[in-house]
Amino acid sequence: MENNELKTVVLKYYESPIKAEVDKDVLTTNGIECFLGDDFVDMFPLVPTMENNPRIIVFERDFDRAQKILDDFQHERKKINI
Numbered sequence: 001m002e003n004n005e006l007k008t009v010v011l012k013y014y015e016s017p018i019k020a021e022v023d024k025d026v027l028t029t030n031g032i033e034c035f036l037g038d039d040f041v042d043m044f045p046l047v048p049t050m051e052n053n054p055r056i057i058v059f060e061r062d063f064d065r066a067q068k069i070l071d072d073f074q075h076e077r078k079k080i081n082i
Contacts, residue, residue, distance in 0.1 A: 007060040010037070011067065013053045020054040026073050027056070032066045034058045 011034070014020040020036055027034045037055040058066045 005059070005061055008057050009060050009063055011056045011058045011063060012070065013055045015053060017054045020056055023070055023073070024056055027058070027066055027069060030069045032058060032062050032069065034062075034066065 012020075012023065014023075017036075024034055024036055034056050037057055056066075
């Protein structure tokens with residue numbers, strides 16, 4: 001097993017937990033294992049930064065595929081004006 005098999009990386013930060021949840025569902029539906037960053041500090045941020053925003057975390061091995069899936073999903077949403 002290579003090093004990146006279990007290494008996780010942040011795929012994307014969000015301003016809204018709802019948008020993060022939608023994208024998580026899209027990825028899961030397409031076979032990408034992922035989870036939302038939900039550390040205690042996320043609920044009670046002392047200083048608002050991107051690190052305190054909701055985020056989707058994926059395995060490094062899936063990063064490129066996950067990014068393409070979300071890009072395609074966003075492109076389709078724009079086509080139908082959602």
